[in-house]
Amino acid sequence: MRSKSMARTLVTATVICAVGAAGLVTTGTAAAAPSGKQQAAASESVAPLAVVNLGLTSAEAQKVQRWLRTYFNYTGAIDGQLGTESWKAMQRFLRQQAGYTDAIDGIVGPNTIRALQYWLRQANGYTGAIDGIAGAGTQAAFKRFANGLG
Structure with a gap:
């Protein structure tokens, strides 16, 4: 029991x-x-x-958007906000000029930044590391590029 x-x-x-x-x-x-x-x-x-201006003012970002519209099939608004469509056009540019091999997806990840740094080193006085981190040096060189567009 x-x-x-x-x-x-x-x-x-x-x-x-x-x-x-x-x-x-x-x-x-x-x-x-x-x-x-x-x-x-x-x-x-x-x-x-989704907007990544990398230190650019709206006016500077508009210059980049106009340049992207002229040369890299950017069809979005010229609004000073570097969003997905702006970055897709920038990635097309980076594919052509800086060896970018990742997806054309408009996402500003480390590979996009590395390609941008590589190109900025060639054309805009960037002297920092090609590390995929958009620090002060990367932003300053990107700003020089934007302001050189007129």
């Missing part, structure tokens, strides 16, 4: 633990899942990061 009551007690304790654990998992999942409003807010906060 003792073994049957011990087995029942053990089974009951196991079921209680399992139900309790399931409740914790469900609670954790519900707490971790953001609401639709939270997801929308997160999307909105990411959108401005």
Whole structure:
């Protein structure tokens, strides 16, 4: 008899633990899942990061956009915001002039910056490392390029 009551007690304790654990998992999942409003807010906060002027003012960025429109099939607005379409055109330029081999996707990642640094070294007095990091030296050389466009 003792073994049957011990087995029942053990089974009951196991079921209680399992139900309790399931409740914790469900609670954790519900707490971790953001609401639709939270997801929308997160999307909105990411959108401005798509503009990467690398230290250029809006007027300087407009000069770059006009140059990209003339020579590298940029069809977006001349708005002083170097967004995805501006960077796609810049990547086309970098593919032609600086050995850029990554995707033409408008994402300003380390490979885009490396190609830009390489080209800026050749044409605009950049003396820093070709490291894919758009630091002060990269931004200063990019600014010299933009201001040289007239």
